[in-house]
Amino acid sequence: MSTAVALQDLACGFPIPTGDTYWAVRDLSFETPAGSFTAIVGPTGCGKSTILNVIAGLLAPSAGRVLIAGEPLSALNRNATYMFQQDALLPWKSVIDNVALGLLFAGVPRSDARRQAQTWLDRIGLAAFAEHYPSQLSGGMRKRIAMAQHWVMERDLLLMDEPFSALDVHTRQAMESELLALWTGSGRTVLFVTHDLEEAIALADEILVISAGPASRVVSRHVVPLARPRDLLEIRTHPGFHELYGRIWTDLRREVVRSRERTTA
């Protein structure tokens, strides 16, 4: 299988007032096969978002290489869409115009773009809200619209930065199922950052544990052997789930403790 994303000895530093450099990420390498669903877990402040920013091309790394489908990345990544943790819908555009936004930027005529956006709204069951503004919708609905906004672009790589962390448990589970339904059979690669290990196991093919910052790197990789399609309502009671959870948690726990020691020290 071909490689969708490869990071080689990545380092990202930011200048700090003392004149030194704060290394958010250092000597970080991993690769993900095309079409896979990879979750990245790690303690708070471990540079997970930095990694996605680099892959999206929003942040230039201080050192190391980023290969997207084998090609070095130099500017904004045109193969990827990026779903942020915060709400990123434009409040002054209606739901349908928000979904059509990327197509408009790509030069698709407005009527075509709106038609394609409409099919996506049908798919996520929000067709009735096409002319509403984001502020008139619930948080869960806004997340679904944000997903449609990115999926409509039909790009090969989907970066997601704790996209559901602000939602309540039930909405969250519904969103996770919806994401899996969209992804299954699409052939796209997903990189999903989360601090929630259960969410990572439920969704991903493979889980990367990132060490506590600064100078985060990949601590361990775990393949999730659970069969697909997965029933997210039942998966947490699966015996394999707990065995895996226990195994990854020993790694993650160590990093969480280190992260706490560093922030309180």
Next chain:
Amino acid sequence: MAAGVLIVWQVLATRRLIDPFFVSRPSAIAGRVWEWMASGFIWRHLAVTLEEAVLAFVIGTVLGIGAGFVLARGRRASLIFNPYLRVLNALPRVVLAPLFLLWFGLGIWSKVALGVTLVFFVVFFNTYQGVRDVDRVLVDNARVLGASEAALIRHVFGPSALTWIFSSLQTSIGFAIVGAVVGEYLGASRGIGYVISQAEGTFDTTGVFAGLAVLSVCVVIVGEAVARLERRLLAWKR
């Protein structure tokens, strides 16, 4: 409330408890306004004042939006021009009026210039703030979706700045009218400011109040129109 004030004013002035020479009487003022409207006298002057105000508003807004975008998006431009703009803004613009009279003459352009210096800064600071105020995530998200700089301005920064500009519209329109009237007041041969200044010159308080009344009604009408436009264009906020 307003009616109460007018009635008390009328009664006090008619009974000579206060001297109508200084404050006139509402009935006399209404009569004067009516007389002006009937003879067409006031329309000529009002038209000139409004023309100046509209020109000042349009020119000041265009310059303000342009400068706001350039300075908010360009780091270097911001570093170079910001100090100058701050100094200019700190200047009391009224003292410039005599200079503008000298430069642009007694006609409408000296008033327009004064109005522009007032409107420009209101619009400029609001545009600047509006562009700077945009949530970083909105910009990143749009860029990931493929927005060029032009598309960012049109779909992201523009609408954000617009909400700021709109919220300051009442102020900037008010300033445009202030610029016109003050300019006329200081030297002109036409306009409401000129009418008021003439009336003051002859101790005609009725004329002064009548001029002020006409002006206030105008400002209220324009303000209401702006509020309606704002409600329509900013529908997404509700």
